[in-house]
Amino acid sequence: MNKVYDNKAWLLILPMLALVAFSAIIPLMTVVNYSVQDVFDANTRFFTGTEWFVQMLNDPALQSALLRQFAFSLTVLCIEVPLGIGIALLMPKKGWQASAVLILVTLPLLIPWNVVGSIWQIFTRGDIGLMGWGLRELGYEYNITRSAVDAWGTIIIMDVWHWTPLIALLCYSGLRSIPEAYYQAARIDRASRWAVFRFIQLPKLTNVLVIGVLLRFMHSFMIYAEPFVLTGGGPGSSTTFLSQSLTTMAIGQQDLGPSAAFSLIYFLIILLVSWVFYTAIMNMQKDKEGGA
Amino acid sequence: MEWMVWTLPTTVFFSVIAAMLVGMTVWEVVQPTVERKGFLPISTTRGDRLFIGLLSAAYLHLMVVGFTPLSIWWALAGSVLWLLVLIRWG
Amino acid sequence: MSQSKPTTPSEVRQRAAVEDKRRRRKARAVPGRLRPKLLLCLYLLFVLLPIYWLMNMSFQSNTEILGGLTLWPDNFTLEHYTKIFTTETWYMGYVNSITYVAMNMVISILVALPAAYAFSRYHFIGDKHLFFWLLTNLMAPPAVFLLPYFQLYYTVGLFDTHIAVALAHCLFNIPLAIWILEGFMSSVPKEIDETAFIDGYSFPRFFVRIFIPMIRSGIGVTLFFLFMFSWVELLLASTLTSTNAQPIASVMTSTSTASGIDWGTLAAAGVLTIVPGILVVYFVRNHIAKGFALGRT
Numbered sequence: 289m290n291k292v293y294d295n296k297a298w299l300l301i302l303p304m305l306a307l308v309a310f311s312a313i314i315p316l317m318t319v320v321n322y323s324v325q326d327v328f329d330a331n332t333r334f335f336t337g338t339e340w341f342v343q344m345l346n347d348p349a350l351q352s353a354l355l356r357q358f359a360f361s362l363t364v365l366c367i368e369v370p371l372g373i374g375i376a377l378l379m380p381k382k383g384w385q386a387s388a389v390l391i392l393v394t395l396p397l398l399i400p401w402n403v404v405g406s407i408w409q410i411f412t413r414g415d416i417g418l419m420g421w422g423l424r425e426l427g428y429e430y431n432i433t434r435s436a437v438d439a440w441g442t443i444i445i446m447d448v449w450h451w452t453p454l455i456a457l458l459c460y461s462g463l464r465s466i467p468e469a470y471y472q473a474a475r476i477d478r479a480s481r482w483a484v485f486r487f488i489q490l491p492k493l494t495n496v497l498v499i500g501v502l503l504r505f506m507h508s509f510m511i512y513a514e515p516f517v518l519t520g521g522g523p524g525s526s527t528t529f530l531s532q533s534l535t536t537m538a539i540g541q542q543d544l545g546p547s548a549a550f551s552l553i554y555f556l557i558i559l560l561v562s563w564v565f566y567t568a569i570m571n572m573q574k575d576k577e578g579g580a
Numbered sequence: 581m582e583w584m585v586w587t588l589p590t591t592v593f594f595s596v597i598a599a600m601l602v603g604m605t606v607w608e609v610v611q612p613t614v615e616r617k618g619f620l621p622i623s624t625t626r627g628d629r630l631f632i633g634l635l636s637a638a639y640l641h642l643m644v645v646g647f648t649p650l651s652i653w654w655a656l657a658g659s660v661l662w663l664l665v666l667i668r669w670g
Numbered sequence: 671m672s673q674s675k676p677t678t679p680s681e682v683r684q685r686a687a688v689e690d691k692r693r694r695r696k697a698r699a700v701p702g703r704l705r706p707k708l709l710l711c712l713y714l715l716f717v718l719l720p721i722y723w724l725m726n727m728s729f730q731s732n733t734e735i736l737g738g739l740t741l742w743p744d745n746f747t748l749e750h751y752t753k754i755f756t757t758e759t760w761y762m763g764y765v766n767s768i769t770y771v772a773m774n775m776v777i778s779i780l781v782a783l784p785a786a787y788a789f790s791r792y793h794f795i796g797d798k799h800l801f802f803w804l805l806t807n808l809m810a811p812p813a814v815f816l817l818p819y820f821q822l823y824y825t826v827g828l829f830d831t832h833i834a835v836a837l838a839h840c841l842f843n844i845p846l847a848i849w850i851l852e853g854f855m856s857s858v859p860k861e862i863d864e865t866a867f868i869d870g871y872s873f874p875r876f877f878v879r880i881f882i883p884m885i886r887s888g889i890g891v892t893l894f895f896l897f898m899f900s901w902v903e904l905l906l907a908s909t910l911t912s913t914n915a916q917p918i919a920s921v922m923t924s925t926s927t928a929s930g931i932d933w934g935t936l937a938a939a940g941v942l943t944i945v946p947g948i949l950v951v952y953f954v955r956n957h958i959a960k961g962f963a964l965g966r967t
Contacts (some may be wrong), residue, residue: 297792299799304844306753307777311841315818317594321585322817327590337585338645338652345646345957367699378710387955391948392714394958395721398947400902402919403940410937418723421739449717456956461870510811531813535905538817540787543651551814556638562809563635566802583821608795627799 294500314522316555322548340549349525350533350550354557357530361508364447368504371448372455373493377485379460392451392462405517408446412518432519439519443527446514451507462496463489498572502565509558530554604630611634618670629670633663673739719943721944728938733934738856750938763918764942765834768909768949770915773836778843778896779889785844786851787877791860812905815841823910834910835917844900847892854888855881887957894954901947 323340327333344350375393380386397405404579412432414420432439466488468527474484512531515521521536523529534554604627613626613665620632637659727735728750729743754760788794789801819838820829828834862884866876882889908920922939951958 291791291793293793294786295794297788297794297797300784300788304781305800306782307837307840308804308807308844311837312810312815315815315822317590318584318821319814320593320816321587321590324587326586329583335589341642341645345642375710375713378706378713389710389714390955390958391951392717394951395944395948396717398898398901398944398951399940400904400943401917402904402922403943406922406936406940407720407724410933411723416727416739416933418719418739420743433948447618449720453717455597461958494824506809509808510813512811512813524618531811534811534813536817538813539909543640548815553642554811555814556635558809558811559806560635560639562806563631563802566805570798571622574864583825605795625798627796631799632803 296371298410311484319548319551322544323552325503325545327544336545340545344546344550344553345374350530353525353528353530353533356526356528357509360511360529361443363444364451364503365504367448368452368455369497369501372452372500373459373497375452375456376459376463377489379456381464390569391458395453396450397453402517402559404450405514406444408449408514409518411441416466432523434523436523439523439527443515443518446510446518447508450514451504454503455497458496459493462493464528466492495569495572497566498569500571502562505561505565506558509561514519582662600630613645620666620670626667629666632657632664633666636666637663677733688850724754724910724937724940727933728941731933732932732934743812750934752936753935754942759916759921760939763916763921763939766911766915767901767907767917767919768946768955770835770839770917771897774831774839774843774900775893775896777836778840778847778894782847782851782892783882784846784877786848786855787881789848789852790855791863794874801848804848808842808845808849810841812841812903816905816909820909824862829910830912830914832915835907835915836900838906838910839903843896847896850892851885851888854891858884879897891957894950894958897950898947917964 294374324335324337325333326336329491345561379389379393399407409417412420412430413415414424414431420430420432429435430438470488474488478485509533511529512535513529515529516532519527521532534547537543537550582625585627607626615625617623618629620629624632637655640659641655643653644650644658645652726740726742729746729748730740731745731747731749734743734745735738789797815838823829823834823838858881861878863876866880869875871880895916902918904919911917911920918939922936933952
């Protein structure tokens with residue numbers, strides 16, 4: 289669309305800007321202020337300079353939490369994206385079935401995150417949970433409080449259960465926007481199922497997929513409530529992700545300075561990744577407009 | 581404002597950022613930017629280059645402070661230089 | 671395809687071969703069409719099983735839950751639901767959650783509509799950077815802002831009120847709303863605006879009377895997303911409240927007492943948190959497919 293250059297548009301932005309600035313900029317400034325001081329209360333504080341940053345960057349616990357975080361985010365993306373595309377291709381397109389499947393698939397997205405944790409906590413318990421009990425009956429010593437492998441596996445299954453619907457729905461809406469004529473043309477050309485997917489459906493999906501991957505990366509990167517409820521970060525610290533380390537430090541231990549420094553590092557990582565994604569999306573749209 | 585526990589360095593830091601934003605806006609009004617392609621792999625406007633510069637400066641500071649014994653002032657000097665190069669030729 | 675009868679033997683044979691081929695293809699197509707259905711059913715089973723298990727437990731007494739594994743409630747009981755609906759802390763948890771979610775939806779949509787319009791129709795200084803900054807807020811982990819929020823709302827005297835949580839959730843909900851709405855608005859042709867202005871509509875009148883009705887489905891979908899993200903968020907909501915505005919999520923943590931976890935009540939409370947979501951998604955089911963693409967397909 290040809291947009292008009294008009295700086296009066298800022299007037300329309302202002303109310304939003306005031307609100308978001310109140311919720312975003314003031315707290316961010318405060319975090320920066322905390323990060324260079326040792327704060328006991330508003331009157332008792334000492335300037336520490338970069339000390340907290342040095343400490344946080346060299347903290348092995350946080351470094352391993354960061355690595356775990358990346359490993360987790362990549363794993364869930366690798367599972368959820370193909371699975372989500374698959375589900376979207378399978379979903380019926382018309383009739384009451386379409387609505388019913390749509391609602392059922394959306395269901396996990398609408399459950400509060402800690403309830404998701406509770407659901408899986410109940411589901412995987414060895415004594416009262418169907419999955420935990422079932423696996424034990426099958427002869428597998430399943431125990432998420434003892435075995436790090438089980439805990440990891442369960443958290444990944446939980447995340448797949450929770451978030452694949454987002455990818456599936458994004459792709460489903462992408463698929464719905466393909467005109468029927470494309471499929472007819474493909475039928476006339478006797479294109480194989482794979483060719484239809486590769487040359488008709490996938491190109492339409494790239495746009496929504498980038499959004500989906502972006503959202504999924506971000507949400508998996510700040511995952512907190514579900515593993516906290518399910519495993520409490522254990523066994524040991526095998527499922528302690530960044531958000532949880534941060535929250536423990538900030539709320540549990542009241543270490544304002546170090547947790548603020550950690551927040552900023554965390555934020556910078558997110559900022560870089562989202563900038564890369566955003567630039568990619570924007571360039572894709574530009575190419576599309578230029579090519580059309 | 582007391583609860584925000586301001587310190588002199590952070591005040592200076594945010595003032596500089598604010599001044600940069602105001603400066604960029606004024607510059608934009610006086611002489612609108614043209615999107616172009618420099619040594620960076622994507623075509624950028626002046627604002628994009630400022631953002632890239634600031635983000636890389638932040639990472640540079642973290643690297644220097646966290647993993648080298650160098651003083652933070654070296655990082656600052658390097659960042660300013662990098663920012664200027666980026667704005668001019670990026 | 672022509673319906674005329676074949677006249678030469680070779681033509682007859684050819685026609686027969688074509689028919690034969692078609693029959694074979696159809697015969698293969700039946701299992702081929704069943705398999706996707708089967709896979710979809712398997713996935714739905716995977717989705718529903720944990721939820722079924724939660725419901726199953728919510729209808730059992732605690733002794734039955736701990737007594738042994740039963741695939742369905744042997745002694746169907748509503749005691750946990752009765753407990754939730756008669757204990758004030760419990761049902762007020764739901765009221766509190768719904769209150770701040772509703773407040774957040776109203777605030778977010780009101781400020782997001784004009785902003786999204788500006789982004790979809792105009793170029794202005796810093797528009798791209800502003801948009802990116804908004805998106806970073808969508809991605810900011812709430813844990814980063816936890817402490818300053820606590821301090822901020824405590825200082826301005828909003829701690830433990832519904833509006834505090836509603837404002838805090840604006841951090842990610844306003845950018846989200848702008849993002850979705852911008853997509854929908856961009857798909858409305860600009861000529862409509864221009865015609866309306868030529869017809870003498872003032873901007874506010876045009877916006878409310880013509881533009882908003884045109885993107886009604888987009889607004890519906892946006893509200894759905896606002897509901898979703900505000901309803902499921904727990905970290906900020908439970909940090910910014912203590913007793914007066916305590917969300918259901920933090921009431922649920924009180925089910926674990928010294929004598930163990932009250933599994934039945936926990937499960938019943940969990941089931942009740944799913945209900946509003948089902949209602950909301952039911953209302954927007956016809957638009958959701960379009961809305962999820964955020965107008966960007």
